[in-house]
Amino acid sequence: MSELTASQRLDIIRHKGRPTVNDYIPRIFDRFMEMHGDRLFGDDGAIMGGIAYFKGTPVTVIAQVKGRDLAENQRCNFGMPHPEGYRKALRLAKQAEKFHRPVICLVDTAGAFCGVDAEKRGQGEAIAKNLMELMTLKTPIISIVLGEGGSGGALALAVCDELAMLENAIYSVISPRGFASILWKDPSREREACDIMKITAKDLTRLGVCDAIIPEAPGGAHNDPNVTANNISDYISKALERKLKKGLDELVNERYNKFRIVGEFKEPPRSSITG
Amino acid sequence: MLEDLFSMVKVRFNGDKTDDDTKKTDIPKGLLFKCPRCRNVTFSDEFNKNGKVCPVCNYHSRLSARERLDITVDKGSFREFDRYMISGNPIGFPDYEQKQIAMREKTGLKDAVLTGRAKIYNKDTVIIVMDSNFMMASMGSVVGEKITRAFEYATAHKLPVIAFTASGGARMQEGIVSLMQMAKTSGAVARHNEAGQLYIAVMTDPTTGGVTASFASLGDIIIAEPKVLIGFAGRRVIEGTINQKLPDDFQSAEFMLENGFVDMIVERKRMRRVLSHILRMHNYTGEVAAK
Numbered sequence: 003m004s005e006l007t008a009s010q011r012l013d014i015i016r017h018k019g020r021p022t023v024n025d026y027i028p029r030i031f032d033r034f035m036e037m038h039g040d041r042l043f044g045d046d047g048a049i050m051g052g053i054a055y056f057k058g059t060p061v062t063v064i065a066q067v068k069g070r071d072l073a074e075n076q077r078c079n080f081g082m083p084h085p086e087g088y089r090k091a092l093r094l095a096k097q098a099e100k101f102h103r104p105v106i107c108l109v110d111t112a113g114a115f116c117g118v119d120a121e122k123r124g125q126g127e128a129i130a131k132n133l134m135e136l137m138t139l140k141t142p143i144i145s146i147v148l149g150e151g152g153s154g155g156a157l158a159l160a161v162c163d164e165l166a167m168l169e170n171a172i173y174s175v176i177s178p179r180g181f182a183s184i185l186w187k188d189p190s191r192e193r194e195a196c197d198i199m200k201i202t203a204k205d206l207t208r209l210g211v212c213d214a215i216i217p218e219a220p221g222g223a224h225n226d227p228n229v230t231a232n233n234i235s236d237y238i239s240k241a242l243e244r245k246l247k248k249g250l251d252e253l254v255n256e257r258y259n260k261f262r263i264v265g266e267f268k269e270p271p272r273s274s275i276t277g
Numbered sequence: 278m279l280e281d282l283f284s285m286v287k288v289r290f291n292g293d294k295t296d297d298d299t300k301k302t303d304i305p306k307g308l309l310f311k312c313p314r315c316r317n318v319t320f321s322d323e324f325n326k327n328g329k330v331c332p333v334c335n336y337h338s339r340l341s342a343r344e345r346l347d348i349t350v351d352k353g354s355f356r357e358f359d360r361y362m363i364s365g366n367p368i369g370f371p372d373y374e375q376k377q378i379a380m381r382e383k384t385g386l387k388d389a390v391l392t393g394r395a396k397i398y399n400k401d402t403v404i405i406v407m408d409s410n411f412m413m414a415s416m417g418s419v420v421g422e423k424i425t426r427a428f429e430y431a432t433a434h435k436l437p438v439i440a441f442t443a444s445g446g447a448r449m450q451e452g453i454v455s456l457m458q459m460a461k462t463s464g465a466v467a468r469h470n471e472a473g474q475l476y477i478a479v480m481t482d483p484t485t486g487g488v489t490a491s492f493a494s495l496g497d498i499i500i501a502e503p504k505v506l507i508g509f510a511g512r513r514v515i516e517g518t519i520n521q522k523l524p525d526d527f528q529s530a531e532f533m534l535e536n537g538f539v540d541m542i543v544e545r546k547r548m549r550r551v552l553s554h555i556l557r558m559h560n561y562t563g564e565v566a567a568k
Binding site (some may be wrong): 045051082114115117118120121122123124125126129130131133134135137138153154157158159160173174178180184185197199200201206207209212238258261264265266267268269270 | 330331357361362363364365366367368369370379400417418419421422426445449451452453454455456457458459460463464466467468470471486487489491492493494495508509510511513515518523527528536538553
């Protein structure tokens with residue numbers, strides 16, 4: 003199981019029985035109460051948010067919704083959020099901060115929606131605002147990539163204290179299809195792109211982006227959503243235990259540094275920086 | 278995102294591809310400027326004298342980072358930060374090192390952004406200028422690190438930041454590391470913001486993708502140059518989604534103004550004065566911090 007290639011994992015996460023947040027939320031949380039709307043424009047079906055108990059502790063859950071059939075997918079726009087989705091996420095995160103609730107983000111999107119209305123309503127601004135605000139949010143944030151973590155649309159829910167990925171999940175700067183289309187002008191070379199992009203949980207652990215890999219049921223999460231949900235639940239318990247004992251300033255500083263150190267560059271020993 | 282930028286706004290006039298049959302006049306390269314917006318052709322002299330602005334439609338075309346600094350900051354005041362920083366190859370992308378070497382030779386730049394400290398009408402500021410000649414100013418490790426350091430410097434020295442943005446988005450060759458630069462730069466903006474300092478973003482041609490979705494959209498004040506391209510998703514991607522052609526002004530500075538994502542559109546020739554006024558209105562009156 004552990005030595006699958008990225009493109010083999012792509013098959014697993016695209017399996018039509020792959021569990022979605024609609025399967026996981028009831029298995030992991032109790033009394034999930036969904037909260038709607040961004041208070042500015044509307045309610046986006048691609049991002050679901052609300053309050054629930056996690057093992058007795060109130061938490062805010064923010065989750066990207068993928069559908070499993072056409073009707074579900076029409077409601078959630080194939081898991082591709084509009085700006086109002088990101089603004090709803092931010093509203094709920096701010097609410098969590100006010101009431102000292104940890105935030106659990108479940109990431110599962112090919113990317114933010116690309117369309118005329120999304121541009122008119124400021125898709126770029128909505129994502130940017132989330133990155134900035136989540137970076138300084140004074141409450142713990144745990145993000146878990148369930149299937150696909152695509153681009154800025156995923157990152158907008160993944161500025162966090164700890165990032166975990168399901169064993170077969172991928173997280174990338176752009177979908178493999180988009181990557182092939184940009185670099186080779188040929189979207190059909192998706193699988194080839196997949197294997198050079200370094201997008202598996204193991205790759206991202208090596209690159210310092212992923213902090214924990216959550217095992218799936220043997221053969222993939224679709225084989226047993228209960229097992230996978232239990233593993234996610236175990237991970238959240240441990241992660242929250244680690245984060246809740248930190249002071250808020252320490253937490254926010256460590257979050258800043260988690261992202262601050264990512265990058266690979268060279269410069270002469272004595273930098274020319276002034277000051 | 279990147280794909281259509283390269284093809285769409287590329288200024289190209291093949292004067293030397295004359296076909297004998299058509300008896301076209303042989304026009305030396307560089308004599309004429311064909312505007313990628315209105316498609317009118319003007320003499321390069323006239324275009325250059327006009328500050329590289331199309332004399333017909335007022336499209337503000339791209340400037341190199343050096344050209345931008347020359348028309349923006351006080352003569353001799355720019356002191357560059359991190360001028361020797363070059364990128365590694367974090368995901369071991371094939372031929373990325375060679376590509377960078379070639380770009381460095383072609384542009385004289387180490388990567389796609391210059392950062393530093395400068396004065397505008399004698400007022401100190403940190404300045405960030407992206408240069409689309411270097412890999413479409415895509416944001417990788419160096420762009421992310423230099424911008425982050427520039428904001429951190431400004432926070433520590435109580436200085437404003439002025440960022441001239443231009444980018445095709447994330448640098449694909451650096452994979453996820455490139456995506457993380459969006460969070461990293463936005464975090465640095467957040468701290469500068471919390472410290473109560475002013476950040477002015479000036480969006481120039483083209484400001485798109487991961488740069489639009491991070492620090493470029495986070496200015497206290499957001500200015501755009503006339504007719505430039507600003508957006509999140511690539512035009513072709515959207516056209517593919519909706520299956521129809523988009524109007525010419527879609528994702529222009531004017532479109533962003535109309536939809537409420539830009540404070541004002543400012544012409545190049547007025548930019549330096551406008552920036553100076555804004556700095557003064559925020560009580561940045563002269564020398565701010567010890568050097």
